[in-house]
Amino acid sequence: MTVLQATCLIAVAIIGTLVVATRDPLRQAAVAGIFGLALSALFLSVQAPDVALSQITVGAIVVPVLVLLAMAKIREHDR
Amino acid sequence: MSRRVRCVMALVALAVLGATLVVAVADLEPFGHYPGPYGDVLAKVVPGERHTGQLVAATVLDYRGFDTLGEELILFTAACGCVALLRLRRRERGEASAPERPAPSFAARAVGGALVGPVVVLAAYVVIHGHLTPGGGFSGGVIGGGALLLAYAAGQNVRLRRVGSIGMLESVEAVGAGGFAALAIGGLIAAGATLQNFVPLGTSGMLLSAGTIPIGNVAIGIEVAGAVALIVAEFLEQALLQEPA
Amino acid sequence: MSVLAYLVAVWLLIAGIYGVVTSRHLVHLVICLGVAQASTYVLLLAIGYRSGAQAPIFGDIPQSTPVVDPVVQALTLTDVVVSATVSALLLALAVQAHKRFGSVDPDELNALRG
Numbered sequence: 001m002t003v004l005q006a007t008c009l010i011a012v013a014i015i016g017t018l019v020v021a022t023r024d025p026l027r028q029a030a031v032a033g034i035f036g037l038a039l040s041a042l043f044l045s046v047q048a049p050d051v052a053l054s055q056i057t058v059g060a061i062v063v064p065v066l067v068l069l070a071m072a073k074i075r076e077h078d079r
Numbered sequence: 080m081s082r083r084v085r086c087v088m089a090l091v092a093l094a095v096l097g098a099t100l101v102v103a104v105a106d107l108e109p110f111g112h113y114p115g116p117y118g119d120v121l122a123k124v125v126p127g128e129r130h131t132g133q134l135v136a137a138t139v140l141d142y143r144g145f146d147t148l149g150e151e152l153i154l155f156t157a158a159c160g161c162v163a164l165l166r167l168r169r170r171e172r173g174e175a176s177a178p179e180r181p182a183p184s185f186a187a188r189a190v191g192g193a194l195v196g197p198v199v200v201l202a203a204y205v206v207i208h209g210h211l212t213p214g215g216g217f218s219g220g221v222i223g224g225g226a227l228l229l230a231y232a233a234g235q236n237v238r239l240r241r242v243g244s245i246g247m248l249e250s251v252e253a254v255g256a257g258g259f260a261a262l263a264i265g266g267l268i269a270a271g272a273t274l275q276n277f278v279p280l281g282t283s284g285m286l287l288s289a290g291t292i293p294i295g296n297v298a299i300g301i302e303v304a305g306a307v308a309l310i311v312a313e314f315l316e317q318a319l320l321q322e323p324a
Numbered sequence: 325m326s327v328l329a330y331l332v333a334v335w336l337l338i339a340g341i342y343g344v345v346t347s348r349h350l351v352h353l354v355i356c357l358g359v360a361q362a363s364t365y366v367l368l369l370a371i372g373y374r375s376g377a378q379a380p381i382f383g384d385i386p387q388s389t390p391v392v393d394p395v396v397q398a399l400t401l402t403d404v405v406v407s408a409t410v411s412a413l414l415l416a417l418a419v420q421a422h423k424r425f426g427s428v429d430p431d432e433l434n435a436l437r438g
Contacts, residue, residue: 001110001325009332012366016336016359020343025351032355039362043400046369047379047392049213050135051400053205055365057221058408062307063358065228066408069314070351070415074422082431089345097338104330104367111326111375118372118393122380132382134394135401143398150402157409164416213381217405303405310412 008042029067036060130288136210140295147295148263151302155256158306162249165313183233191233198226206300207286207293216296220303227308231315248309255302262295329370336363350418350428354411361407365400372396 015035022028036059043052108114125137139147183191202223209215287293340360347353372393378385380394422428 001328006325006328009328009366012362013332013335016362017339019359020339020356023348023352025349025355028352028355032358035359035362039365042366043369046373047377048369048397048400049379049381050215050218051365051369051397051404053213053218054221054401054404057218057225058404061225061228062221062408063355063411065311066314066412066415067351067355069311070419073314073419074351074428077419077423086346089342093338093342096341097334100334100337101331104334105327107327107330107371109326110329110370111373113372113374113377113393115393117395118374118380118391121394122387122391126382126387132387134380134382134391135397138394138398139401143395146399147402150406153406154409157406157413160413161416164413164420212383213379215401217401221405221408306409310409313416314412 002045005042005045008038008045011038012042025067025071029064029071032067033060033064036063129290129292131210131292133210133212133215133292135213136215136292136296139215140292140299141290144263144295147299148259151256151259151299154303154306155252158252158309161310161313188233191229195226195230195233198229199223202226202300202304206296209296209300210288210292211286216299217303219296220300221307223300223304224307224311228311231311248305248312252302252305252309255298255300255305258298258301259295262291262298265291329373330367333363333367333370336360336366348429348431350421350430351415353430354414354418357414358407358411361403365404368396368400 012035015031015038019028019031019035022031036055039059040052040055043049043055121134121138121142125134125142126132129137129141131137202219202225204219205214205222206216206219209219337360340356340358340363343356343359344353347356372395374390374392377390377392380391380397382391418428421433425433427433
């Protein structure tokens with residue numbers, strides 16, 4: 001296992017724990033975006049470019065945007 | 080059962096699960112020593128049989144195309160579920176009351192509007208070259224769906240005259256899903272086995288090669304882009320796509 | 325050292341499930357579910373990895389170079405996109421639950437109680 005892969009694995013484990021530990025969904029959306037980026041770096045380091053490409057678009061764009069939209073609708077209904 | 084008891088029980092159960100899993104993964108092959116035969120068989124066989132060097136695309140669309148058909152239908156069902164859940168809310172609200180948002184700054188509008196075109200071209204490139212480079216229908220489709228989101232963030236409203244614009248997104252997604260299913264049935268009709276590669280294979284490395292693989296990529300790209308755009312549009316609830324007057 | 329990848333996958337699964345069980349907000353729950361799903365991606369790709377091998381795309385490398393397993397990459401690739409859509413469905417459910425019950429706390433969704 002190369003140093004790069006070990007670093008990516010440890011980064012993914014730490015950021016994953018931070019995602020679970022962040023309780024406020026708005027902040028958690030930002031941390032989830034960073035988690036997606038760390039995952040795609042890990043996928044690149046294990047020679048999986050297709051998966052990394054999909055993970056970047058989905059994990060850093062689609063998921064945080066959907067979470068923000070859901071929070072906006074929940075808050076709008078609260079008003 | 081109070082919350083505290085539930086958390087303690089969860090910790091105990093997860094500790095047991097974790098210990099079991101650690102014992103299980105300790106028996107796997109060490110990291111980096113891939114033993115199985117399928118990867119080696121595919122590496123030997125695919126360039127000759129399908130005239131393409133992209134083993135992942137060939138696996139997704141040809142050798143394991145049946146799994147992809149199932150995943151397509153999951154995508155379709157999830158998008159339908161989102162529409163069914165959120166459409167009800169809109170009808171209950173009566174007249175369309177798009178929430179007031181402050182107009183984005185000029186820089187956001189200029190850059191966002193200028194980038195929509197290149198992003199669509201990028202999505203089309205990634206989809207069409209799926210059998211030559213990394214990418215393919217799934218990644219390119221998400222990029223294409225994101226282009227619509229960029230148009231919203233830039234403050235542009237997409238307006239269509241005759242067809243209701245949500246209806247356009249629904250038909251785009253249906254065309255993609257139906258296209259992939261038609262490909263599967265076409266294989267059944269033309270070559271006796273569903274999802275058989277029945278279009279003539281060209282020479283490896285050219286854009287028109289590898290039979291049904293690029294066609295399958297295009298169908299998946301259309302469907303994924305339609306699904307992502309439809310889900311985002313349903314969440315945005317008419318702020319993006321104006322209904323015809 | 326060689327089991328670090330598998331241990332990270334197990335840790336992500338445990339952390340994700342713990343987040344789901346102890347969640348106080350439905351949207352937080354959906355994101356923790358996504359973390360648990362990421363553990364399966366890490367496990368699959370770690371199984372298919374071969375030391376010193378290249379990505380399984382014979383674009384400009386000779387066809388006799390050793391490559392990593394393409395089957396697990398095919399499985400993970402479709403799963404990444406599809407699970408994002410399923411998360412969108414769960415978020416739509418959370419929005420509707422808030423509308424129906426006035427709260428996004430899973431502990432307070434008690435319509436099934438007598």
